[in-house]
Amino acid sequence: MKEIIEKILKEALLKAKNSENWPDFEIPASASDGPASATDGPEIVVDYAKSEQFGDYSSNIAMTLAKKVGKSPMEIAGQIVKLLDCYIDKKNTCHSERSEESLVNMDSNINSGILTSHSGAPQDDSQRCFEKIEVAQPGYINFYLSNKYLQNVVGKILAEKELFGNLSKNKEKVIVEYSQPNTHKEFHIGHLRNVFIGNSLVNILRKGGYGVTSANYIGDTGTHIAKCLWGISKFHSEENLDQINNKAEFLGKSYAEAVKAISENPDFENEFKLLQKKFESGDEVLVSLWEKTKQWSLDEFEKIYEELGVNFDVYFWESVEELEGKALLPELLKVDCIQESQGAIVANLEEYGLGVLVLVRKDGSALYGLKDIPLAIKKFKEYDIDKSIVVVDIRQGLYFKQIFKILQLMGFDKDMQHVGYEFVSLKGSESMSSRKGNIIPARFLMDEIIKKVEDKFPGTKAAKEIGLGALKFYMLKYSSQSKIEFDINEAVKLEGSGPYVQYAHARTCSILGKAKENFNFQLLNSNLDLLIHEKEFSLIKELDKFPELIAEVANTHEVHKFPHYAMKLADKFHSFYDACRVIDEGNIELTKARLMLVLSTRIVLGETLRLIGVSAPEKM
Numbered sequence: 001m002k003e004i005i006e007k008i009l010k011e012a013l014l015k016a017k018n019s020e021n022w023p024d025f026e027i028p029a030s031a032s033d034g035p036a037s038a039t040d041g042p043e044i045v046v047d048y049a050k051s052e053q054f055g056d057y058s059s060n061i062a063m064t065l066a067k068k069v070g071k072s073p074m075e076i077a078g079q080i081v082k083l084l085d086c087y088i089d090k091k092n093t094c095h096s097e098r099s100e101e102s103l104v105n106m107d108s109n110i111n112s113g114i115l116t117s118h119s120g121a122p123q124d125d126s127q128r129c130f131e132k133i134e135v136a137q138p139g140y141i142n143f144y145l146s147n148k149y150l151q152n153v154v155g156k157i158l159a160e161k162e163l164f165g166n167l168s169k170n171k172e173k174v175i176v177e178y179s180q181p182n183t184h185k186e187f188h189i190g191h192l193r194n195v196f197i198g199n200s201l202v203n204i205l206r207k208g209g210y211g212v213t214s215a216n217y218i219g220d221t222g223t224h225i226a227k228c229l230w231g232i233s234k235f236h237s238e239e240n241l242d243q244i245n246n247k248a249e250f251l252g253k254s255y256a257e258a259v260k261a262i263s264e265n266p267d268f269e270n271e272f273k274l275l276q277k278k279f280e281s282g283d284e285v286l287v288s289l290w291e292k293t294k295q296w297s298l299d300e301f302e303k304i305y306e307e308l309g310v311n312f313d314v315y316f317w318e319s320v321e322e323l324e325g326k327a328l329l330p331e332l333l334k335v336d337c338i339q340e341s342q343g344a345i346v347a348n349l350e351e352y353g354l355g356v357l358v359l360v361r362k363d364g365s366a367l368y369g370l371k372d373i374p375l376a377i378k379k380f381k382e383y384d385i386d387k388s389i390v391v392v393d394i395r396q397g398l399y400f401k402q403i404f405k406i407l408q409l410m411g412f413d414k415d416m417q418h419v420g421y422e423f424v425s426l427k428g429s430e431s432m433s434s435r436k437g438n439i440i441p442a443r444f445l446m447d448e449i450i451k452k453v454e455d456k457f458p459g460t461k462a463a464k465e466i467g468l469g470a471l472k473f474y475m476l477k478y479s480s481q482s483k484i485e486f487d488i489n490e491a492v493k494l495e496g497s498g499p500y501v502q503y504a505h506a507r508t509c510s511i512l513g514k515a516k517e518n519f520n521f522q523l524l525n526s527n528l529d530l531l532i533h534e535k536e537f538s539l540i541k542e543l544d545k546f547p548e549l550i551a552e553v554a555n556t557h558e559v560h561k562f563p564h565y566a567m568k569l570a571d572k573f574h575s576f577y578d579a580c581r582v583i584d585e586g587n588i589e590l591t592k593a594r595l596m597l598v599l600s601t602r603i604v605l606g607e608t609l610r611l612i613g614v615s616a617p618e619k620m
Contacts, residue, residue, distance in 0.1 A: 002046045002548050004129070005057055005143055009044050012083040013061075022079075025068045028061065048545075055134070055142035056541060062139040073139025080141060081133050089128040089146035150540045151528040157543060157600035162607055165547040167554070170209035171386075175379050176202050177316075178391035179305075182219035183297035184228040186252035187304055188439040189486065190393065193424050193475050196613065198391040199310050200476060200559040201419070203611045208554030213383055216312040217375065218301075220294055221319040223365070224255060226276040229289055231258030233275065234268075241292070248300035249441065251293060280365075304442055308468065309613055316378075318371055324378070325359075325370035332359070332373070335409050347406050357402040372403050373410075380414055387415040389557070394420035394481070419557050421480035427487045445486070446471065452488050453499075462617045466492070466499050469614040473498025476612050477563035496567055501609065502617055504570035508602035509618040511582055515595050518583070526592035535576040536597060542572045543604050559612065566608045573601050 016022045028044045049058045062077035069076055129149035136142050157164045178198025181187050202214045231254040232241075244250045262268045279286040305311070329345070332338050338347050343362030347369065349355060359370040379388050390400065400418035407414070426440055450467035453460065460466065474491035478484050494500050531540070542565075549565055552558075582594045606616040 001057060001129075001145070001544065003551075005046045005059065006044050008084060008087055009046070009059060009061055009080065009141075012080050013065075015083055016079060023070060025065065028064065049142060052538075054136060054140070055132075055144040057143040057145075058136075059141045059143075060139070062135075062141060066139070074135060074137070077135040077139045077141050081135055084130075084133050087128055088130050088132060089148055145541065145544075147532065147537070150537050150544070151531050153540050153544045154528055154531065154596055154600045157603055158596060161603055164603060165550045165607065166207055167209040167547070167550060170211070173211040173213070173383070173385045174205055174387045174389060175213045175215050175383055175385050176205065176389045176391065177215040177217055177379075178202075179301075179310075179312075180217045180219065180392065181297075181301055182222070182224060183294045184225050184251045185255055185297075186248055186439055187301060187442045189424050189426070189442055189445050192442050192445070192471070193421055193484065194391055194393070195305075195308060195310055196472050196475050197419065197421055197480060197559055199308075200562065200612045201389070201391065201557055203613070204550060204553050204559065204562070207550050207611060210554065213313045213385070214311070215314045215316060215379075217316040217318065218298070219318045221322055223276070225290065226279055227258040227262065227272060228255040228293070229279060229286055230272045230275045231255060231261070232289065232293070233286075234258070234261070234271070247293075247296040248443070251297060252439065252441070300443075304446075307446065308472075309615075314383075316375055321371035321375045321378075322366050324374035325366055328374050329360070329370075332370075332410075335406070337406065337409055347402065349402055349405055352405055354398065354402050354405055357399070357406070368399070369403060369406070373406060376403065376407055376414075376416060377412060380412075387417065389417050389419055391419045391421070394422050396420065417557075419480065422483040424475065424484045424486060427485040449488055449491065452492050456492055457620070460620060462615075462620060465615040465617050466502060466620070469502055469609070470498040472612060472614050473501065473563050473566075477560055477567075479558070479560050498563075498614055499620075501563075501566045501570045501605070502614070503620050504573050505602060505605045505609065505616045506618060506620040507577070508573070508598050508605065511577075511598050512595065512602065513618075515583055515591070519588075519591070526596050527589055528593055528596065530590050530593040531597060533576075533580050535572075535579040536594070539569075539572040539576045539597065539601065542569050543600060546604050546608070562608060562612050566605065566612075569601070569605055569608065573605070 010027065013027050017025060017027065044059065044061050045064075046057055046059045049055045062080060063073040065076055066073045129146055131144040131146040133141065133143050160166075176198055178201075179191065179195050181191050198214070202212050205212045228251060235257060236254065241247075258272070262272050275286065279290065333340075333345070335347075337349055338345065338359070340346075341348075344358055345360040347357040347359060349357065357369050358367055360366055376388060379385060392400070397418060397420050400416075404416050404418075407416070426445075446468065449471050450463050453463045453467040453470065457463070457466065470491040474486065474497065475484060491497060492499055494503065531537075545565070549561060553561055576597070580594060582591065582598060584591050609616045
């Protein structure tokens with residue numbers, strides 16, 4: 001609806017500009033015209049009204065234009081509203097029995113950019129979707145959706161089912177790289193936040209019409225691997241490694257043990273350096289140990305991904321990109337900012353305010369930058385993408401600015417974005433570090449929250465669905481710029497949580513199941529005109545926001561808005577159910593109409609949960 005309002009406001013301004021009593025002015029752009037540059041003029045902005053008393057949508061375009069046009073905002077708004085009179089549904093012509101056709105017509109008219117005929121009136125009655133459009137101080141234009149439009153939304157959802165909210169196919173192809181765990185370290189709760197954000201972003205972009213490739217970049221080389229191998233060789237050489245039960249935990253502890261020992265004993269530092277050189281030279285025993293233990297890590301990662309319902313289309317490997325980076329070095333040294341410095345190879349980006357990035361140490365070891373540069377090039381060349389998105393914690397913000405600038409200076413100026421996120425810890429715990437050995441394993445947290453659900457909801461058969469859903473929902477509801485102190489008790493409570501939303505979905509399933517047992521009728525023959533209660537309209541208005549949310553988050557990547565939308569939709573549903581008797585044997589027609597509303601809520605609520613990777617149980 002925001003896009004429709006932007007379009008009709010723009011057409012009204014074109015008419016006003018061509019009239020005799022308006023001076024010449026620049027027509028503002030609408031969001032649907034594409035991204036605006038910093039030099040573009042004003043933009044038509046349409047927002048949700050801050051309060052229901054001010055309608056459903058509101059625009060401040062009159063205030064934006066006041067100085068340019070030389071009129072007061074109230075006068076400008078009044079004249080615009082007069083030009084929008086033709087969009088007010090005065091004759092109840094948006095009939096619910098042809099809701100799908102009406103809304104399809106509207107969508108096609110938006111896409112073609114033609115909303116009105118030459119006479120200035122809507123081309124068909126389906127576009128008269130406002131009860132009223134009015135002016136409010138100090139110059140807002142407020143839009144109130146008509147009852148008919150809202151009743152038609154229910155029909156549209158039922159016609160499109162899970163496809164409701166799907167945006168037109170976008171030609172842009174995107175790779176979203178996320179998760180990126182290091183082998184030989186435990187998968188911890190910080191990795192979980194990365195996975196939840198990345199997986200949600202993939203789902204939402206696909207819903208938004210983008211061609212999306214999901215990618216995982218595994219850290220299977222580097223100093224941490226050599227330290228882990230040294231720790232195993234030094235302190236566990238007599239053990240039968242194959243008989244170790246929790247192999248992922250063993251690797252994490254061996255790494256932390258090695259780091260501690262090396263930091264406390266200079267002789268161990270020398271031993272480690274010798275082993276690292278042997279490993280990098282291809283020592284058969286060490287390479288064999290690396291391959292065995294690497295597979296342990298990969299097996300554990302795969303189990304976690306499977307439990308979380310996460311899949312990747314492609315895997316990249318740091319060990320491969322290191323070789324690619326070393327092969328690319330001669331070309332990199334031709335770039336002005338890249339130079340040798342005291343035996344190392346660095347990118348001097350001081351003139352761009354980005355400091356200095358070391359690519360190769362003086363001992364010849366490659367650092368992350370030398371690997372990420374060829375990886376970025378590979379993504380665009382081999383996967384023919386238009387945009388690369390990397391989900392990595394917020395500490396790497398400067399680093400990715402450096403990588404993107406180096407690529408730009410190489411002549412590889414592509415659309416590359418870093419989606420950052422803040423730290424995660426358990427409530428009351430200290431900051432985590434693999435080196436300190438005080439990380440909170442993902443497996444531990446996943447198991448603990450499932451146990452908590454079993455305690456809180458004894459007898460439930462959906463403990464795993466509820467527990468993992470609560471975990472995902474809790475982490476995703478925070479803005480990526482916010483630090484999280486994870487509170488298990490808070491995550492599983494029945495207010496403002498994942499279980500709360502899951503319960504709303506289960507409740508819709510229960511109502512529909514009960515109706516199916518007791519009645520025999522076709523819901524699609526229902527009369528939606530009977531939906532006139534204020535709580536029904538309030539719920540429908542929330543359902544109608546779903547496609548706009550898809551478009552917004554596909555653009556901003558602010559996935560935390562989905563859990564908040566899900567909670568608000570659940571609130572609206574519970575409020576409707578408390579105020580409106582759904583199954584009324586004395587009024588079968590109203591029962592059918594309200595069951596259609598319940599079914600449409602189940603569809604949208606289920607799809608919202610799916611997009612953030614949370615299951616939608618039919619029973620709790």
